[in-house]
Amino acid sequence: MKIKLTLGSLGIIALIIVFVISASVVAIIDSRVTNKLDGVLWTIPAKVYSRSLDLAEGSKVNKSNLMKELGMLSYSENRSPSKPGEFTYSKDNLRIFLRGYEDQKSGLFEVSFKDGTVTKITNQLGISVDIVRFEPIAIGGMYPSHMEDRILLSWSQVPSILIDTILSVEDQNFFNHKGISFRSISRAFFTNVKAGDIEQGGSTITQQLAKNLFFTSEQTIKRKVMEAIAALLIEFHYSKEEILLAYINDVFLAQSGKRAVHGFGMGAQHFFGTSVTNLETDQIALLVGMLKGPSLYNPRRNPNNATKRRNLVLGILQKGRHINSSSLEEYKSRPLKVVSPSFRSETKYPAFHDLVRLELRENYQDPELRTQGLKIQTNLDPVLQESLENSIKKTKAQLIKKYGKELTELEGAALAVDIASGEIKAVVGSSDPSKFGFNRSINAIRPIGSLVKPFIYLTALNKYDEYNLTTILDDSKLSIKSGGEVWEPNNFDKKFHGKIPLHVALWQSYNIASARLGIELGYDSVQETFNKLGIRKSIERYPSLFIGSFEMSPFDAIQSYQTIAADGFYSPLRSVRDIKDLNGNIDLSYPYKIEQRLRPEPVHLLKFAMKQTFISGTARGYPKKNIESWQAGGKTGTSDDQRDSWFVGFAGELLVLVWLGFDDNRPTPLTGRSGALEVWKNFINDVQPSSVEKNSFPRVKYIWTDKKDGLVSGQKCKNSVLVPFIIGTEPNTIPSVRNKCASKPKRSKSDVMQKLKKVFEEGQG
Amino acid sequence: MNNLRLVVFFLVLSILFSCASNQNNEYITSDSISVSEFSSSVELLVSNTNFLEDEILKINAKNPSVQRILVNSDVYLREGKLIQANSELERALRITKKEGAIYLRLAHLRHIQGLLAESKSFASRALLIKDISSWERLLLNVYLKRPI
Numbered sequence: 023m024k025i026k027l028t029l030g031s032l033g034i035i036a037l038i039i040v041f042v043i044s045a046s047v048v049a050i051i052d053s054r055v056t057n058k059l060d061g062v063l064w065t066i067p068a069k070v071y072s073r074s075l076d077l078a079e080g081s082k083v084n085k086s087n088l089m090k091e092l093g094m095l096s097y098s099e100n101r102s103p104s105k106p107g108e109f110t111y112s113k114d115n116l117r118i119f120l121r122g123y124e125d126q127k128s129g130l131f132e133v134s135f136k137d138g139t140v141t142k143i144t145n146q147l148g149i150s151v152d153i154v155r156f157e158p159i160a161i162g163g164m165y166p167s168h169m170e171d172r173i174l175l176s177w178s179q180v181p182s183i184l185i186d187t188i189l190s191v192e193d194q195n196f197f198n199h200k201g202i203s204f205r206s207i208s209r210a211f212f213t214n215v216k217a218g219d220i221e222q223g224g225s226t227i228t229q230q231l232a233k234n235l236f237f238t239s240e241q242t243i244k245r246k247v248m249e250a251i252a253a254l255l256i257e258f259h260y261s262k263e264e265i266l267l268a269y270i271n272d273v274f275l276a277q278s279g280k281r282a283v284h285g286f287g288m289g290a291q292h293f294f295g296t297s298v299t300n301l302e303t304d305q306i307a308l309l310v311g312m313l314k315g316p317s318l319y320n321p322r323r324n325p326n327n328a329t330k331r332r333n334l335v336l337g338i339l340q341k342g343r344h345i346n347s348s349s350l351e352e353y354k355s356r357p358l359k360v361v362s363p364s365f366r367s368e369t370k371y372p373a374f375h376d377l378v379r380l381e382l383r384e385n386y387q388d389p390e391l392r393t394q395g396l397k398i399q400t401n402l403d404p405v406l407q408e409s410l411e412n413s414i415k416k417t418k419a420q421l422i423k424k425y426g427k428e429l430t431e432l433e434g435a436a437l438a439v440d441i442a443s444g445e446i447k448a449v450v451g452s453s454d455p456s457k458f459g460f461n462r463s464i465n466a467i468r469p470i471g472s473l474v475k476p477f478i479y480l481t482a483l484n485k486y487d488e489y490n491l492t493t494i495l496d497d498s499k500l501s502i503k504s505g506g507e508v509w510e511p512n513n514f515d516k517k518f519h520g521k522i523p524l525h526v527a528l529w530q531s532y533n534i535a536s537a538r539l540g541i542e543l544g545y546d547s548v549q550e551t552f553n554k555l556g557i558r559k560s561i562e563r564y565p566s567l568f569i570g571s572f573e574m575s576p577f578d579a580i581q582s583y584q585t586i587a588a589d590g591f592y593s594p595l596r597s598v599r600d601i602k603d604l605n606g607n608i609d610l611s612y613p614y615k616i617e618q619r620l621r622p623e624p625v626h627l628l629k630f631a632m633k634q635t636f637i638s639g640t641a642r643g644y645p646k647k648n649i650e651s652w653q654a655g656g657k658t659g660t661s662d663d664q665r666d667s668w669f670v671g672f673a674g675e676l677l678v679l680v681w682l683g684f685d686d687n688r689p690t691p692l693t694g695r696s697g698a699l700e701v702w703k704n705f706i707n708d709v710q711p712s713s714v715e716k717n718s719f720p721r722v723k724y725i726w727t728d729k730k731d732g733l734v735s736g737q738k739c740k741n742s743v744l745v746p747f748i749i750g751t752e753p754n755t756i757p758s759v760r761n762k763c764a765s766k767p768k769r770s771k772s773d774v775m776q777k778l779k780k781v782f783e784e785g786q787g
Numbered sequence: 788m789n790n791l792r793l794v795v796f797f798l799v800l801s802i803l804f805s806c807a808s809n810q811n812n813e814y815i816t817s818d819s820i821s822v823s824e825f826s827s828s829v830e831l832l833v834s835n836t837n838f839l840e841d842e843i844l845k846i847n848a849k850n851p852s853v854q855r856i857l858v859n860s861d862v863y864l865r866e867g868k869l870i871q872a873n874s875e876l877e878r879a880l881r882i883t884k885k886e887g888a889i890y891l892r893l894a895h896l897r898h899i900q901g902l903l904a905e906s907k908s909f910a911s912r913a914l915l916i917k918d919i920s921s922w923e924r925l926l927l928n929v930y931l932k933r934p935i
Contacts, residue, residue, distance in 0.1 A: 076878060076881065076882065078850070078852030078856075078882045079852040080852055080853070080882060080883060081882050152851055152854075152855040153852045153856070442880070442884055443877070589912075591911075600874065608871070613873050614873075614877050617905065618907070618908040675884070715885055717916070718916065
């Protein structure tokens with residue numbers, strides 16, 4: 023059968039083909055539009071935040087740290103704070119206009135301090151309030167591969183002035199057209215010709231949304247047609263409010279390093295360090311003005327262009343009677359006042375970010391973190407973090423100056439944790455802390471040197487019926503067969519010190535006395551203590567274990583010292599506080615966990631000896647006043663051939679551990695004292711921890727003893743030191759040579775009454 | 788209720804006197820009082836969960852800001868919102884670690900959550916704080932000595 027092809031039939035066939043193709047294109051676009059807008063509109067990366075700072079009556083606050091934190095939060099000084107983000111500080115008095123965060127409302131507050139303690143907080147009406155909360159600092163995110171960053175806004179969070187500004191500038195006829203508007207195109211054309219500049223775009227907001235969501239920015243007829251079809255379909259399926267909200271959340275505003283800043287929520291945070299609800303009209307005008315050319319009008323890179331564009335937008339607002347003439351002039355006169363971005367890559371603090379990731383890995387899949395807009399609140403203290411980073415860098419520079427360029431490749435790691443709760447406040451994993459890569463705080467497994475000794479001594483003190491702080495240890499030459507070889511440990515000063523009290527051997531860090539003690543106690547007892555301190559690894563049964571061949575990462579080492587610093591209460595270290603979903607509901611929390619692993623009294627005795635490390639031992643030289651007020655204690659550690667320099671110390675509520683060494687394990691010229699301790703000191707001197715009250719140990723009493731023989735001495739005797747003992751284990755013998763300067767305290771009637779009173783009040787069992 | 792507290796208080800004091808000379812070799816802490824040493828009337832009272840919770844929530848913090856947070860925490864606890872109650876208690880601890888009232892609530896909360904060892908550890912930890920009242924001490928001892 024032959025079909026005669028006439029011109030007419032050919033035309034019909036062509037029309038059918040065109041229709042089928044067009045219908046297919048429309049169907050494909052429609053499917054893409056509905057799929058995208060009906061499902062999860064955008065992948066929202068999880069955001070990682072520092073802890074939020076609470077100021078409450080009775081809170082101890084270091085003024086310098088508070089000022090640093092306000093700076094990091096982009097609060098600016100103004101003698102009369104009148105808008106969110108401003109403060110003034112004078113004579114122990116902080117007046118601050120808080121931006122508001124969660125249950126903390128925005129407003130003006132006055133905080134009074136005395137001797138580093140908050141004494142009073144009032145609101146702007148002069149009414150006393152108990153507590154104010156600052157917003158946390160964004161420190162990073164878990165980004166998808168395209169690195170789009172946004173804070174999703176709901177309709178109720180969008181200020182009306184933002185809507186007015188967007189519509190005035192981008193699409194005045196938005197509520198009247200059906201996706202494309204010939205009126206808008208022609209009006210934009212005439213307005214722009216009249217202004218001699220591009221004040222308005224011809225594309226509707228719906229077209230712009232369609233372009234942003236589905237197409238590239240290529241300028242072709244085909245793309246314009248597709249964009250128009252998509253715009254019509256969007257209008258067909260969705261309300262005007264839904265379209266406008268999608269636009270507000272989607273627009274591209276800036277590129278910050280690898281991150282692409284999308285939406286006005288993130289834009290407000292990125293340029294002004296605050297939420298969009300806190301923005302003023304001039305700030306909104308700046309952001310809306312940037313839509314025309316995010317790079318050209320970027321206020322950080324091109325402030326002049328940005329100012330001109332902002333003023334142009336403000337003029338449009340005034341013409342539309344959204345603001346009056348006087349406001350226009352006032353807004354135009356304002357500086358841009360954009361803040362520095364808090365971070366430019368995935369995170370500002372790579373080592374801390376690693377810990378967060380590790381902690382979350384047990385409960386979240388990677389895609390959940392990258393797409394669901396989770397809000398991760400961590401325990402990071404931004405001031406401590408910055409200080410710890412600076413301390414490592416500063417100390418390294420000082421050491422290079424002192425020892426020469428051989429230390430150029432020196433590496434380091436450090437952690438600062440809250441002793442009681444195990445909250446990780448700061449972490450550094452490299453001597454160049456902002457660098458991504460090998461995180462030594464968790465991955466450098468190194469011999470801990472004398473950091474092991476307190477574990478051995480604790481094993482002894484825990485056998486309190488056999489050992490106390492003045493038990494005499496033997497620091498004479500030791501020679502034993504181990505692994506087929508003769509092992510002869512030496513002291514750092516290459517001397518033997520004979521018979522010495524246990525506490526002296528620890529704070530002087532004598533190797534031989536410690537090795538003898540370890541051997542005496544036995545591997546099983548020591549292993550038991552290791553386990554109680556949270557060390558899961560089995561010990562190798564070589565005597566060198568007792569003087570520091572044991573290997574640990576800085577993270578594991580500080581965990582074991584947390585239990586010591588917290589008087590025997592083990593709390594797993596945690597970097598994350600809680601995770602909230604997009605609606606602000608807690609998805610998962612990481613609560614404070616505690617487990618009593620040891621009796622507090624033997625640990626208290628050990629901490630006394632660690633305090634002596636600062637007073638007379640390997641970390642001596644620190645002001646005694648500080649040691650007392652911080653209840654400080656510490657331990658230096660140096661591995662064989664000085665390959666590793668360690669220091670761990672507690673001060674106030676902080677426990678801080680530092681490691682320095684080379685990645686290739688070559689010797690350094692550093693000891694624990696000359697290297698890691700210097701980082702510790704730089705850090706502690708900078709952050710100045712608050713003082714802490716002593717805990718109560720009713721079963722411990724202090725006795726003056728002699729530093730050499732460990733027997734009873736007196737305050738007036740030479741070489742005497744006040745040493746704690748668990749009651750019933752204290753020495754009684756006064757050597758005849760000290761009969762004059764030492765005397766047993768006489769027990770008077772009032773003493774008996776005092777003791778009874780103490781028992782009565784403290785409920786001794 | 789006040790009379791009841793007074794009776795309990797004197798009972799406690801008499802127990803404290805009676806055991807003052809005993810050296811307690813238990814693992815936990817020197818300030819513990821064995822439940823076996825409570826008089827039967829005290830034991831009866833503290834074994835009443837409602838009574839115990841009421842008494843714990845009556846313990847005020849000395850610091851007014853902390854007290855305000857504890858009020859929030861108590862509301863959450865009453866509503867059964869244990870995660871939120873815990874968050875508030877941790878917030879209070881960040882302000883001060885010297886308030887027995889916070890640890891007491893944490894011990895109670897962990898007990899409700901079925902975390903008995905932790906409940907016990909919080910109680911033990913609180914007993915290291917100076918200047919806590921005898922009543923707080925007794926209530927802490929209840930959690931300290933409860934069998935796990």
